[in-house]
Amino acid sequence: MTHKNLWMAAACTMLAGTAIAEDGNWMVRGRIINLTPSNDGGESSIGGKPYVGGDTMPELDVTYFLTDSIAFELIAATTQHKAKVNKKPTTTDLGDVWLLPPTLTAQYHWNCDNWFAKPYVGAGITYAHFYDADTPVGINSVKYDDAFGFALQAGADYKLTDNVYLNADVKKIFLSTDVTVNDTITAKANLNPVVAGIGIGYRF
16 A cells, blocks of 8 residues: 555545544345354253354344444344254254344444545444244253343445445354253353345445
8 A cells, every 4th residue: 555545545444533424324234144153162061062053134224423434333233043052963953043143333433535435344243032942852850041242343334425335244143052951961062153144334
């Protein structure tokens, strides 16, 4: 990168940090997201490794811009996941469970007119609520503890019209939950999911 480009990038960053939100303070997006747990480790009292599958669902998020660069985003989506415990050579099916993980992030947006898109990064918190867990044959009950997690985020908005944007977004959520089966068997599942999404936003 030339010295001229470096100066332009630095000037863009400084100006963007102080500019008011000229394009409107609010943005509402609809995205299709895929939530895929990384299943990093974990253990159960009967041995084996807990495993939770992924899911793809619609998502709605709202962003409030304090300035053109500083914003807060809240997402709402719910996904359904298959759970099991892998213990070679057998697998214990734990059925399906729904996950509602509202996530609030603080974001920094870069806003240069000569850039192809407006990238951003963010960090925040997730509260994971597990509900409607079913019970497979041979199991009386499965309970998942709600939990807080930490989220990192990166994405970009590409302006299609004055108010409409194409968005791509990726989040890494650091999240674990304790699972209790039949009130006696316990397992700790390190979900640590990656949430990738693409959609359309409207700023006003």
